[in-house]
Each structure stands twice: as structure tokens, then as C-alpha cells.
Amino acid sequence: MKMIRLLALLPFIGILGGITFVNQVTPYVLGMPFILFWIVMWVVLTSGIMAIVFKLDPSNQGGDS
Template identity: 45%
Template sequence: MRRPSFGAISLALIPFLAMCFSVSAWDRVHPMILGLPFNLFWLLSWIVLTSVCMWGVYRLEAPQIAKAEGRRENAGRAQ
């Protein structure tokens, strides 16, 4: 069982820090951005940034995943 790399885990923790634990820092009305209250604008931006972070995680993990799958296929042939 392969564990995700340190880099991947750290990158995946960023959305949790930004959208969950830091709530008292961004839960405010002002400054309003694009006509939205600051907290709503912050969360909407982080929805997009969460996808960006997870795309980064995917790219970081992809080589290891491919390697692991190759290994399994080889093992399958050996049997």
C-alpha cells in the first residue's frame, strides 16, 4: 500500500487551512469585492483554488501511480 507523498499531502491541506481553520480571519463583510461580501468572495475563490491545488496533487502523484500500476501488471504477467 503506497502512501501519498509529503508534497501531495501538504498541497491538499492548503484548501482546509484556507476554507476551514482560518475562518475568523476572513469572515467579514468588508472590503466587498466584485459586489460580493468578503467571506462569500473568499470561499468562491477558494472553490476554484481547491481545484487548482488538487490538479497539482494529481500531477505530483501521477508518476508514482503509473509506476505502481506498471508493477502490478508485471506481477500479473509473472503469475
């Protein structure tokens, strides 16, 4: 469970820590200025990370109770 929480920290580091380094327009990725792409990428990654967390989390085993 501890490892899972570390995984969930990544988006915080990516968005809050990363923003300093990506505050630029170029290169454009998927048509978006780089700073916007960076944030969008982290949003998508967050969804993926939370899916992994959900899968690994023992409290989700078993049915809806």
C-alpha cells in the first residue's frame, strides 16, 4: 500500500514541480503549446495511475459492500 501512495505523488511532482521547467510555447505537441501539453499529459497519466492504484488496492477486492 505504501508503494501505491508513492505512485500517487507523481502527478503532484509532475505538475507542481515540473511547471517551472516547461513554461514555454515550443515545441508544440498535439497542436498545444508545450506547457499546456505537459499539464494535459499529467491529467491523462493521473487517470492511468489511479487505475493502477485501484487495481492494486486490497480494499477493492470483493464486491460492493
